[in-house]
Amino acid sequence: MTMAAERQMELTLPMVDDIEIAAARAAGNLARELGMSSEKIDEMTHAIIEACINAREHSGCADNRIYLRFVGTSIGEGPRIDVWISDHGRGFDPAEARSRRPAPGMAHKRGRGLQLIEAHMDEVDITTQQGGGTTIHMVKYEKKS
C-alpha cells in the first residue's frame, strides 16, 4: 500500500485589504511542496483570491475574519489540494448568484468571482445558509481523471 504524503494548514485571517494574497501564497507554498505545477498553482491561487474577496465584500460578518483550511495530498496521479474558505456572515443563495451571471466572454464589470472560481478549480461546493455563514470547498488536482 502506498502512503499518501499529506500537508495541512489552518489560517484565520482578518478581512483587510490584500489579505487574499496571504491566503493565496500559503496555499501556493503548500502545493509547491507537494510538487504541483506552477500553472495549476496559479489557477488555484486566483480562485482563492476571488473566494476571499467575496467573503470580504459580501459576507457582512461581524467578526471580520476569514477561516481557511488547506489539505494537500500526493498519491498516484499527483498532488490534490482541498481548500475550505469560510466566513460567519449572512450567507447567500448560490443559484440566485449564478442566475445573475453574465454570459461567458461578455464583458461585464462585476459579478464574475464565483464564475472565475468555478473555471479555475476542478471541484467547487458551496455550503451556505441565511445568517449561518458560507463555506466554499474547492479542489485542485494536478491531473484530473
Place this chain on the structure above:
Amino acid sequence: MNEELRVAVDRRTNGAILYTKGYINNVGGEEIANRAYELMDADARILLLNLRETKIVNSIGISILIEIIEKMMDKGGKIAFCCLTPVIHKTFQIMGLANYATIYENEEAAVQDLAL
C-alpha cells in the same frame, strides 16, 4: 502587505506602452486607469499594456481595465495586452476582455501589428 502596483510608460508617436509590475486589484487598476486617462487626454489612441511582471489579477482590477477599454473605444482608440500568464489570459477570456481588446503573445508582435 506591500502589493503596490507600479506602472512605467513608454510614450510612442501615436500611443504608449504601459508596463505593469505587481498585483492588479482595485488600487492597481485605478493606478493603470489614471495613467491611461492621462495618455488619452494627451491624444494617445493606442495603448498596449505589457503585463510581463504581473502574475496576479482579481476581478475588481479587471473590471477597471474594462472601464479603460470602454473609455478608449468611445474615443475611437484601441487598447491591447501582451505577455499574459496562461491563468491571466484565461481569466481575461472569462471576463470578456478578449472580445474588446486584442491579446498578443509578446511585445514585438503587438508593436508591429499596432504600428506603435
